[in-house]
Amino acid sequence: MYIRGVIDKTLFIRKHESDVILVQVYVDDIIFGSNNNIMCEEFDATMQGEFDMYMMCELTYFLWLQVKQIKHETFLRQSKYCFDLLKKFKMEDCKEATTPIATNCLMDTDEVGQQVDSTKYRRLIGSLLHLITSRPYIQFNVCLCARLQSNLKESHLNVAKKILKYLKGTTNVCLWYPCDSNITLSDFSDYDYVGYKLDRKSTSGTYHLLGSSPI
Numbered sequence: 001m002y003i004r005g006v007i008d009k010t011l012f013i014r015k016h017e018s019d020v021i022l023v024q025v026y027v028d029d030i031i032f033g034s035n036n037n038i039m040c041e042e043f044d045a046t047m048q049g050e051f052d053m054y055m056m057c058e059l060t061y062f063l064w065l066q067v068k069q070i071k072h073e074t075f076l077r078q079s080k081y082c083f084d085l086l087k088k089f090k091m092e093d094c095k096e097a098t099t100p101i102a103t104n105c106l107m108d109t110d111e112v113g114q115q116v117d118s119t120k121y122r123r124l125i126g127s128l129l130h131l132i133t134s135r136p137y138i139q140f141n142v143c144l145c146a147r148l149q150s151n152l153k154e155s156h157l158n159v160a161k162k163i164l165k166y167l168k169g170t171t172n173v174c175l176w177y178p179c180d181s182n183i184t185l186s187d188f189s190d191y192d193y194v195g196y197k198l199d200r201k202s203t204s205g206t207y208h209l210l211g212s213s214p215i
Helices: 037-050 079-088 118-129 136-146 154-168
Strands: 011-016 019-026 029-034 065-070 073-077 175-178 185-192 203-210
Touching: 019 037, 029 037, 079 118, 079 154, 118 136, 118 154, 136 154, 136 203
Parallel strands: none
Antiparallel strands: 011 019, 019 029, 065 073, 073 175, 185 203
């Protein structure tokens, strides 16, 4: 019997003694894994018998995530998505940036700046949000840009474009999950009290590691 996840309702878990199988469902895409191959084979046979399944094989790609599994370690990256993103916004030939945002960057309304197409800006931010899965360290920068959604100026677009310039030079950066890592949970946080220039709201960020792997 499968039990639905308490927080993630698209996650289903089945346990039998020391064995467990995890099934993640997203619309019509499914990934599953287990510490017991027999449980995977049983689930595979059940799904094939009930539905017309496509590409039931080892996981290599899922929701813009490229997955590489080798002995004792797994890598997650979004290189293809990065290249597609640069091409989509005509930034293939842009110069690379060493950081995704300037340390002294304070987004404001920029009343005197040149206005830009807000639709393009929103599309860019929406596309960048899909990268947070494998690039958790750009989440703060993307969310900072997402705070501005109207009356957008060229300076705002330039801040968002710098994230693309940073991605161009780091397209092959990935998350690494070694199998022999311990399961000690470590958490880090950073707070900037009333630091946002427009409304003086506080900004916080957290980072979580299970062993040596970010989650």
